[in-house]
Amino acid sequence: MTAPLTAFGKVACLVILLALLALPVIGSDYLIDIGTEMLIFALFALSLNLIIGYSGNVSFGHAAYFAIGGYVNAILLTTYGWPLLPAFVTGVLAATLTAAVVAYFCTRLTDIYFAMLTLAFSMLVWAIAFKWRSVTHGDDGFVGVTVPALLDDRMRFYYFTVIIVVASIAVLWVITHSAFGRSLVAVRENLGRAGFIGIHTRRMRWQAFVVAGFFAGVAGALFGMLIKGMYVESAFWTQSAQVLIMTLLGGIYSFFGPIIGAAVLFMLERLTNEYTEYWPTVLGVILLVILLFLPDGLVGLGKRLTAKAKGKDKTEGAT
Amino acid sequence: MKRIIFSAVASTALLAASGVSAQEIRVGALYPTSGGGAIYGGPAMEGHNMAVEEINAAGGINGRMLVTVARDTKLNPATAASAAKEMITKDKVDVIIGGLSSAVGLAVSEVARQEGVIYIATIPKTIQLTTTKLHPYVFRTASHTDFEGDAMAQLVKQSGGTKVCDIQPDYAYGHDLAAGLKAGLARHAPEVKVVADLRPKLGATDYNVFITQIMGAGCDVVTSGLWGSNFVNFAQQASPFGLFNQIKAYISGGEVASHEIAGKMGDDYPPNVISNTYELWYDHSVPGHQEFQEKVAARSGTKETAMWPVLAYIGVQFYAEAVRKSGGTNSDANVKALEGMTLMTPVGERTINPADHQANTGQFWGPMVKREGFAYKVMHPVTYIPAEIK
Numbered sequence: 001m002t003a004p005l006t007a008f009g010k011v012a013c014l015v016i017l018l019a020l021l022a023l024p025v026i027g028s029d030y031l032i033d034i035g036t037e038m039l040i041f042a043l044f045a046l047s048l049n050l051i052i053g054y055s056g057n058v059s060f061g062h063a064a065y066f067a068i069g070g071y072v073n074a075i076l077l078t079t080y081g082w083p084l085l086p087a088f089v090t091g092v093l094a095a096t097l098t099a100a101v102v103a104y105f106c107t108r109l110t111d112i113y114f115a116m117l118t119l120a121f122s123m124l125v126w127a128i129a130f131k132w133r134s135v136t137h138g139d140d141g142f143v144g145v146t147v148p149a150l151l152d153d154r155m156r157f158y159y160f161t162v163i164i165v166v167a168s169i170a171v172l173w174v175i176t177h178s179a180f181g182r183s184l185v186a187v188r189e190n191l192g193r194a195g196f197i198g199i200h201t202r203r204m205r206w207q208a209f210v211v212a213g214f215f216a217g218v219a220g221a222l223f224g225m226l227i228k229g230m231y232v233e234s235a236f237w238t239q240s241a242q243v244l245i246m247t248l249l250g251g252i253y254s255f256f257g258p259i260i261g262a263a264v265l266f267m268l269e270r271l272t273n274e275y276t277e278y279w280p281t282v283l284g285v286i287l288l289v290i291l292l293f294l295p296d297g298l299v300g301l302g303k304r305l306t307a308k309a310k311g312k313d314k315t316e317g318a319t
Numbered sequence: 320m321k322r323i324i325f326s327a328v329a330s331t332a333l334l335a336a337s338g339v340s341a342q343e344i345r346v347g348a349l350y351p352t353s354g355g356g357a358i359y360g361g362p363a364m365e366g367h368n369m370a371v372e373e374i375n376a377a378g379g380i381n382g383r384m385l386v387t388v389a390r391d392t393k394l395n396p397a398t399a400a401s402a403a404k405e406m407i408t409k410d411k412v413d414v415i416i417g418g419l420s421s422a423v424g425l426a427v428s429e430v431a432r433q434e435g436v437i438y439i440a441t442i443p444k445t446i447q448l449t450t451t452k453l454h455p456y457v458f459r460t461a462s463h464t465d466f467e468g469d470a471m472a473q474l475v476k477q478s479g480g481t482k483v484c485d486i487q488p489d490y491a492y493g494h495d496l497a498a499g500l501k502a503g504l505a506r507h508a509p510e511v512k513v514v515a516d517l518r519p520k521l522g523a524t525d526y527n528v529f530i531t532q533i534m535g536a537g538c539d540v541v542t543s544g545l546w547g548s549n550f551v552n553f554a555q556q557a558s559p560f561g562l563f564n565q566i567k568a569y570i571s572g573g574e575v576a577s578h579e580i581a582g583k584m585g586d587d588y589p590p591n592v593i594s595n596t597y598e599l600w601y602d603h604s605v606p607g608h609q610e611f612q613e614k615v616a617a618r619s620g621t622k623e624t625a626m627w628p629v630l631a632y633i634g635v636q637f638y639a640e641a642v643r644k645s646g647g648t649n650s651d652a653n654v655k656a657l658e659g660m661t662l663m664t665p666v667g668e669r670t671i672n673p674a675d676h677q678a679n680t681g682q683f684w685g686p687m688v689k690r691e692g693f694a695y696k697v698m699h700p701v702t703y704i705p706a707e708i709k
Contacts, residue, residue, distance in 0.1 A: 030409035037401065133494075140445060140491045141396045143425045143452060144432075227404075228429055231396040231422060270405065277353035277391040 020162050024155045032158045038266050039165040040222045045246040045258035046172055047215035052244075053252035054176060055208040056188030057106075058115045060240050061122025062216055064102070067235035069095040069217030070224035071129060071136060074145040077225075079135075084148045092217040098125070099213020100206075107205040110191070119237060126235040141231040145224055161222055168215055169259070175211060176255060184208055245283065248290050251297025260298055344380060344648055346371065346638065347412035348389040349399055349427060350631070351419055356394040358579075359419055359627050363442065364389065365618055366628025367416065370635035380642045385635075388412050394419065396426035403430040403438075413648035414439065416634040421445035421491040428457045437641075437650050437657070441634035442627075446495050449677040455654055458671060460633045462680040462706060464492065467572045467595070468499020469506070470684055470704040471542055474593055476508040478568040480540030483511055484533045486553075487544045489518040496544040496572055506709070514538050519545075519553075526553045530560055539567045546573030550580060554589045563589040568686075570594070576687055576698050577626045588687060588696045595682040595704075598626040598666050601693070602683065602701045611665035633664045637671070637678075667703065681705040 005013065023035050048062045073091030076082040082090075102121045106114050129136045136142055151157045175181055186194040187201045195201050224230045233239065242265075250261025265286070272279045294301055348367050350360035371385045379385065388410040390402040399418070406412045407430070415431060416439045418424040424443025431438035432454040440448055440459040444467070449459050475483060485500065487493035497516070504511050515536040517529050530553075533541060541562075545553050550573065554563075563569055569592045574580075576594035600616070600623050603609040611632075615624045638653070640662055645652040658673035669678045685698040 028408065030405065033404055033408055138491065139422050140447065141422045141425055143429045227397060227400045227426075228433065229396065229400060229426055231426065233395045233397055273391055273402065277357070279391070279393075280353065 017166065020166075021159075024158055029154055032154050034266075034270065036158045036161045036226055037223075038263050039161050040219050040226065041243070041246065041262040041266055042259040043165045043168050043222075044216055044219035044243050045250065045262040046169060047212045047219065048243050049247050049252055049255075049258040050172070050176070050184075050208050050212040050215075052247055053254075053257070054181060054184040054188060055205045056191075057110065057205065057209075058244070059106075059118040059209075059212075060115045060237065060244070061102075061118035061120070061125075062212070062243055063235050063237070063239035064122035064125040065095040065099050065213040065216035066220035066223070066239065066243075067125060067129060067230070068098055069220030070230045070234060071142065071220075073221035074142050074224040074230045075135060077148075078142070078144065078146040081146070084151070088221050091221045092214060095217025095220065096210060096214040099216075100210045103206045103209035103213070107202050107209065119240070122235065122240055123237065126232060126237075129230075129232045129235050136230075136232075139232050141229050142224075143229040145228045145230070147225050147228060151225065157226065161226070164218060164222060168218055172211075172215065173255060180204070180207070245287060245290075249286065249294075249297055251294075251299035251301075253296050254299040257297050257299040264298065342383055343386045344383050344642060345386050345388055345410060345412045346635065347403070347406040347410065347415040347417075348387050348631070349392050349402060349406075349415060349417035349423070350389070351394045351423075352389070352391045354393055356392070356419055359442070360392075362619070362625040362627035363417070363419070363631040366615070366631035367635055369614060369618060369628065370632045370639075374635070374639050380639055381646065383642075385639070392417075392419070392423050394423065396420075396422040399423040400426040400430050403427045404434070407434045407436050412436070413642075413650075414638050414653070416638060417441055417631065418443045421448075421495075424448055425452055428452060428454070431456045435650055437638070437653055439634045439638060441630045444495070445491055446499070449675045453675060456650065458637070458657055458676045458678075460637060460669065460671075460678045460680060461630060462597070462682055463677065464495035464499040464572075465502065465708060466499075466681065466706040467544075468496050468501070469503035469708050470595065470682065471500050471570050471572055472503025472507045473704065474568070474570045474684060475504065475511055475540055475542065478540055478570065478593070480538075480567045481511055482514045482536075482538040483540045483542055484515040484517065484536050484538035485513050485542045486515075486517040486519065486529055486533065488521040488546070488549055490521045492546075492573075493518065493521070493544050500542055503708075511540075519549075522549065524552055526556045529553075530557045530562060533557075534560060534562060534565070541566055541569045542571070543569065544572045546575060547580070549573075550575045551584060551587075554584070555587055558587070558589050563591050566591060568593050574626065574682075576683070576685070578623050579625050581687060581695050581697065582623060585695045592687045592696075593685065594687060594698075595684045596626050596698070597680075597682055598629045599683055599698060599701065600624045601697060604701065604703075605665065605667050607663065608665045629665055633662075633666075633669065636662055636664060637669075679706040681707075 024032050051057055051059045069091045072094040073087050076087035106117045151160050183199050187204055246262040246265045247258040249265055251257030272282050350363045352360045371387050375384050388406050392399040414437045418427055418440050419442045421443050424440045428438050437456050442461050444463050446463050446465050487497045519529055571594040574596045577596040581588055600612050615628050641653040641656040644656040661670040671678045681704050683701050684704050685701045687696040688699050690697050
């Protein structure tokens, strides 16, 4: 997890980046739409993994920061007519600040108590979005977000998303591969021992939470502009559960795991929804399979399969 | 990862390229068909399919067949917005019909505005859809809260009550209906006072606090928009207190006079209820209704039928007529065709107002009483209150 990119990894990243840039040229409006949405959810899942995979705490309330970023950006753009840059930045900062306050309390706890408190705070955010009708329009939804003319075009908004998301992923990569990221892993692996060697564990967990809130806010702000609306469902616990499953599906012990999880779950949901209304059943089965057979997600499965293949090659070579 | 993305891209590209024929008229249907909304969305989808099958059996429209592309909204506006976009960009639908909750209606309408594709709202009632959020591509064949509130005000006047307790679910529909009722009372019965304004949570199960407040407020009429299970829970808890016997009338929007509610509650259905519904399976006062109802009954396998199918059915009827009139699926031409269009539906004649794209969808109102030949309370006499605000 903390190993730098291998040569293969570098090539893979380059290929994916080129594919992303070329998508609108070869693709239809549909591909551009799902590409944009998938990128946003990839960033959302990746931000959550900073709390789960790196600092070792399960958050059941990550949707709160997604929703705050989305709502604040949408309201400032639409109700107050702010330009994009200040609105976007303020939205992300609002998410970050809320995360800072929530994390102050949550990081005093661990395990299930931590998870429950994150859930409680996120439901508070949901309740505010639901009840503060004069500002958020409650459960009618904040419909008709004013997107700046420059981005009010499918392809341009896609490229905007690619730039923001790729830059965010790069920053997250640097963070997780710095001394900070490595210390976080130490905290995850053994909280007590990490404390003994001089790591301020609570502060580190707090910092990870704040960074995660920041990037969830970025994802939320992008999402609100993509669907040109923000809805209270985006702050509800089911949204937190969805991104949690994305992260688990991809694999929490790998940097890129959540991105893969987000992409796979997103496409599965889209394709399933076309043929049947039993998506919740499919989701339940996926969750069961992850918990029972794939504790380290798809990336873990991939690693085990390649290791097995390599092991087999070696034994064959020996005989 | 690379492989996953490539295969996902390839499979979707394949799907996108497959089976879209220029000859078909592609109709997107958006109803909740899973979870809590499925009890409404399921029957609505039946009505939609029935309309499409009937049109196709009669040779389609100008020789072109209708094809339905259906998606589950899961009652979630963000999901509905994504699904609507996907239906337009990938499935190339020519129109989107449906929606259930107000939030889903508004979200889908926003997508319709961006993409320039017609959206016909068949069930969402929020007034905003045809006022503050109105745009050229949105039409509504459902009623709305101003019509419903106005009808309730007329019934309050008829009941002779002077003090009203208003109890509404605490969300978009309840708020809008309360506003519609107040405006209606000012028009029809300015002497009537609203003495209690109560807002239980949507989906609440314990109404005891509200029941005692109503009992103590001294009102002679209760008005409400508690619908579905909200009404069932409220009525079952209020009956032992004698609330329904103490008042002149319980005047309710939210279609609690429909078969779904009255049939389900049976003898538990309280007295003195005056309510509304879009359709009654036993009332054939509109020509053609009997035939329609028998077809729905044959599909559902029960003599009694729900009121949801007709709503979806009417949405398809309007779009089909627009295509017939304009000669194609061009959105702008069909907007022109729909504006001012008058159609005969199984529940009466409907005209779409060209100014606000709202159909003059009134509802059937009347007291719920026990009658011979019925296992549960039914509406009698049935009065159609037209959608007019005077």
